Amino acid sequence: xxxxxxxxxxxxxxxxxxxxxxxxxxxxxxxxxxxxxxxxxxxxxxxxxxxxxxxxxxxxxxxxxxxxxxxxxxxxxxxxxxxxxxxxxxxxxxxxxxxxxxxxxxxxxxxxxxxxxxxxxxxxxxxxxxxxxxxxxxxxxxxxxxxxxxxxxxxxxxxxxxxxxxxxxxxxxxxxxxxxxxxxxxxxxxxxxxxxxxxxxxxxxxxxxxxxxxxxxxxxxxxxxxxxxxxxxxxxxxxxxxxxxxxxxxxxxxxxxxxxxxxxxxxxxxxxxxxxxxxxxxxxxxxxxxxxxxxxxxxxxxxxxxxxxxxxxxxxxxxxxxxxxxxxxxxxxxxxxxxxxxxxxxxxxxxxxxxxxxxxxxxxxxxxxxxxxxxxxxxxxxxxxxxxxxxxxxxxxxxxxxxxxxxxxxxxxxxxxxxxxxxxxxxxxxxxxxxxxxxxxxxxxxxxxxxxxxxxxxxxxxxxxxxxxxxxxxxxxxxxxxxxxxxxxxxxxxxxxxxxxxxxxxxxxxxxxxxxxxxxxxxxxxxxxxxxxxxxxxxxxxxxxxxxxxxxxxxxxxxxxxxxxxxxxxxxxxxxxxxxxxxxxxxxxxxxxxxxxxxxxxxxxxxxxxx
Ligand code: M6R
Numbered sequence: 233x234x235x236x237x238x239x240x241x242x243x244x245x246x247x248x249x250x251x252x253x254x255x256x257x258x259x260x261x262x263x264x265x266x267x268x269x270x271x272x273x274x275x276x277x278x279x280x281x282x283x284x285x286x287x288x289x290x291x292x293x294x295x296x297x298x299x300x301x302x303x304x305x306x307x308x309x310x311x312x313x314x315x316x317x318x319x320x321x322x323x324x325x326x327x328x329x330x331x332x333x334x335x336x337x338x339x340x341x342x343x344x345x346x347x348x349x350x351x352x353x354x355x356x357x358x359x360x361x362x363x364x365x366x367x368x369x370x371x372x373x374x375x376x377x378x379x380x381x382x383x384x385x386x387x388x389x390x391x392x393x394x395x396x397x398x399x400x401x402x403x404x405x406x407x408x409x410x411x412x413x414x415x416x417x418x419x420x421x422x423x424x425x426x427x428x429x430x431x432x433x434x435x436x437x438x439x440x441x442x443x444x445x446x447x448x449x450x451x452x453x454x455x456x457x458x459x460x461x462x463x464x465x466x467x468x469x470x471x472x473x474x475x476x477x478x479x480x481x482x483x484x485x486x487x488x489x490x491x492x493x494x495x496x497x498x499x500x501x502x503x504x505x506x507x508x509x510x511x512x513x514x515x516x517x518x519x520x521x522x523x524x525x526x527x528x529x530x531x532x533x534x535x536x537x538x539x540x541x542x543x544x545x546x547x548x549x550x551x552x553x554x555x556x557x558x559x560x561x562x563x564x565x566x567x568x569x570x571x572x573x574x575x576x577x578x579x580x581x582x583x584x585x586x587x588x589x590x591x592x593x594x595x596x597x598x599x600x601x602x603x604x605x606x607x608x609x610x611x612x613x614x615x616x617x618x619x620x621x622x623x624x625x626x627x628x629x630x631x632x633x634x635x636x637x638x639x640x641x642x643x644x645x646x647x648x649x650x651x652x653x654x655x656x657x658x659x660x661x662x663x664x665x666x667x668x669x670x671x672x673x674x675x676x677x678x679x680x681x682x683x684x685x686x687x688x689x690x691x692x693x694x695x696x697x698x699x700x701x702x703x704x705x706x707x708x709x710x711x712x713x714x715x716x717x718x719x720x721x722x723x724x725x726x727x728x729x730x731x732x733x734x735x736x737x738x739x740x741x742x743x744x745x746x747x748x749x750x751x752x753x754x755x756x757x758x759x760x761x762x763x764x765x766x767x768x769x770x771x772x773x774x775x776x777x778x779x780x781x782x783x784x785x786x787x788x789x790x791x792x793x794x795x796x797x798x799x800x801x802x803x804x805x806x807x808x809x810x811x812x813x814x815x816x817x818x819x820x821x822x823x824x825x826x827x828x829x830x831x832x833x834x835x836x837x838x839x840x841x842x843x
Contacts, residue, residue, distance in 0.1 A: 234331040235305040238392040241419020245301035252428035262313035267320040270298035279318035304329035308608040311354030324365040325396035330357040332388035332409040335502035374398040402447040411439040420447040485632030493676035495627040495637040499644040509665025511652040516621040524574035531578035534635040540712035542646035550653035559586035569597035580638035582610020604645045678800040693821030702729040707760035717815035725823035734767035747775040757783040758804030
């Protein structure tokens with residue numbers, strides 16, 4: 233996830249671009265850069281690693297002036313966060329910024345290298361600069377040059393391109409990554425998101441996938457990728473700049489819950505080969521991980537909950553023995569490790585001190601260490617690189633302290649790993665693998681359908697927002713979902729909440745049950761369903777109020793529950809990817825009703841870098 237912006241008009245572009253990047257910085261801050269075509273017709277570029285303030289310092293020392301320019305704030309995907317990899321990338325007078333991931337970049341890079349093209353960065357983006365520059369050299373106009381290369385590139389992209397050959401023109405193209413056009417008076421804007429240019433215009437056009445736009449100071453023309461003119465009506469937005477930074481959502485957490493369908497799709501993107509149900513684990517070193525005969529998963533907080541669910545996936549699909557440890561405990565229990573043991577660290581930030589410590593200890597004991605991380609180039613990712621490697625979740629920047637989309641994408645990554653090991657170890661047939669993968673690919677639209685029914689969760693949240701204690705119950709893969717539901721609620725609403733294995737209730741916790749303690753049961757279809765229902769009936773018999781998450785088509789559940797929320801039917805191993813979503817929204821709306829600081833709850837930090 234990166235932020236991109238472009239300006240063409242009559243004002244000096246630099247402060248407009250920098251201001252826009254500031255509003256887009258939530259999308260990533262590994263590096264930032266701007267390119268300006270100045271009055272001499274030449275392109276001038278400044279880039280800096282780290283937050284935008286570093287670029288600001290460079291620009292104060294070496295100002296750039298010109299009325300056409302583009303800018304980028306990077307959340308690294310391909311290539312480390314270095315100045316060489318920072319955007320914009322320029323080749324032979326063609327300059328480009330890109331948000332997205334090209335799936336076939338290696339193939340294209342090899343093709344270009346065979347034509348003696350020299351690369352300056354490790355990014356997928358530079359490939360497009362070369363391809364467009366080749367077309368410009370053949371005499372094509374900038375829009376034709378961009379249009380002609382698009383059939384060759386596979387993946388997701390929002391591109392913004394300028395060229396010294398057309399010093400008054402910006403060309404943009406969109407496939408799966410967002411692009412908005414801001415319409416001004418004798419000036420026009422292009423950006424990843426509305427806030428970037430909300431200071432200058434309220435009139436916007438949202439480009440659709442498969443559309444391109446050509447921007448000049450006085451006009452914008454929109455075509456499809458074949459060059460057919462498109463008629464589009466601008467939208468006038470009434471948002472304040474502050475709201476818009478959260479894309480219209482009240483909190484980043486809410487926005488991130490809504491980003492889950494896209495995040496899941498991005499984790500899967502380019503990794504699945506359906507013909508033979510094999511998984512392309514880019515970043516992971518199969519020669520290191522394939523020989524392991526035992527796996528220890530280690531993590532903290534929400535990532536640990538993902539690991540607990542991963543154990544069900546890996547043991548069932550790949551028949552590999554899995555232990556799951558809190559990283560803060562693993563390090564101090566003298567674990568038995570050898571070169572046939574895999575140590576899988578799960579961490580959104582890749583910086584959690586205990587998880588990082590566990591990785592280092594395991595590496596010293598000759599275990600094969602590998603990671604599931606969201607933040608590219610993070611410490612855990614770097615530590616794992618020369619051992620088992622790292623599988624990135626590509627969930628995009630997660631700002632809310634309460635982890636949501638990171639969790640769901642960690643589950644996707646674990647499921648992909650389970651299929652990989654299952655196919656390698658011969659425990660999973662091609663047909664069963666294809667079936668699993670087809671179900672996985674349905675998850676984004678299933679999540680959409682849950683989000684579309686948010687109103688009923690708001691109503692439930694309002695009914696229970698005054699409770700002092702909550703219990704969350706589940707069995708099998710839904711037990712860690714119960715733990716996660718309780719964690720979400722306690723960390724953002726400050727209500728005491730506990731997650732339990734439903735079968736454990738009668739061994740003690742049932743003593744807590746009375747009419748004042750709401751109990752959230754996760755009772756989706758599957759082998760544990762009957763037993764879970766019996767446990768929930770026992771709670772109901774003690775006057776407990778029951779909110780139940782059930783599978784679509786469960787005709788019995790309404791007679792057991794006070795409130796029911798149904799989720800689409802999938803398989804028991806994939807149920808957690810869906811059942812957690814109503815729990816995230818329930819926690820969110822209870823916290824919102826209480827008026828707590830949802831994105832930055834008291835006493836917490838997004839990355840825990842102390843032990
Ligand atoms: O970045 P990590 O995944 O390593 O972080 C682990 C925990 O600190 C994190 O999941 C924490 O529990 C979240 N605040 C939960 O929402």
